[in-house]
Amino acid sequence: MTDTKAPDSSRRSDRSRHAIYEAALALVAEVGYARTTIEGIAARAGVGKQTIYRWWPSKAAVLLEAYLDLAGQAAGDETEIPDTGDLAADLKLVLRATVDEMNNPAYDGPTRALAAEGVVDPALGAQFVEKLLDPSLQLYARRLRAAEEAGGLRPGLDLRIALELFVGPLTHRWLLRTLPLTHDYADTLVDYALHGLATEPPRS
Template identity: 70%
Template structure:
């Protein structure tokens, strides 16, 4: 308890080099052996640091992995900081989904994303942490964009924008996670069109 300060150092006190090595080791291990068999000891050994270094900075394995993952994907995830609003809802949705397709099918991100998704699917605690830090912020941006479209008269005011969000992200992740068919821009473009205009005969 005398070490309270050093357990929660601000990020400037972290050694950038060790932090990078730990992130890399954590993501490498989770791809190779899966979430369940990835340990703090294993990460420390691979990163060339003492395991106390990891315990000082992160409270759990899940926390290390989540931070490593966010660090990996943040620069390329378009839905992380903003969702475009050009005034053309269809074009904006297509652009964001195409960027997500590119990210999910990029070999650098695919392995860790799959490993963490699988961990969250079987482990409710891990799932809740990833949901809060990773998924929900992205879903919120979709929901806000759809609510803005309702304001602008581009979407039915009677729909629940949070539920409508899943018409876009659901098919995207379904096809990617379960590998039913290739995940392409053409696929997500069609999903956007079907969801906006409906499957009923248009006349």
């Protein structure tokens, strides 16, 4: 009997919502995620704090949505991985692009903050994966399926695991900053993953 009141989203102010997106993105760009506060976003957006608390559960949720909104405007950017017939070349192309993105501060800043928050907050992590990560993983999945059908992959592979062989190491270097992310690294990754590390062919 305490609240149970879901706000009426049909009466929601688009004006406020977009002002909040802009303020959130601007603040994260200016002072970083950690020093961005809900209070600061509200003030910058010229919005009452309650308007934020009414519609979002956390600062991270605000930023994730703001980020998705931004990405949505630059829509159609989810181009497909090209299929030139040369799987290795195609994958290298895309991994190199990913490396560039990870090295680009404009992308790295907010994404890294969201990822970190998601590491620790499962609900947000699920959102992060679903909304940001999965879409790009689907690209790999489709390209690999095409390769499989073309007979370029060993039969019976679990394609989900296969694609993690590419993006796993990349993400590892990105998040943990163990070593620099370069185009060479991306290329080597593709070669190693496609052709294996071992001398011997698989027994099966």
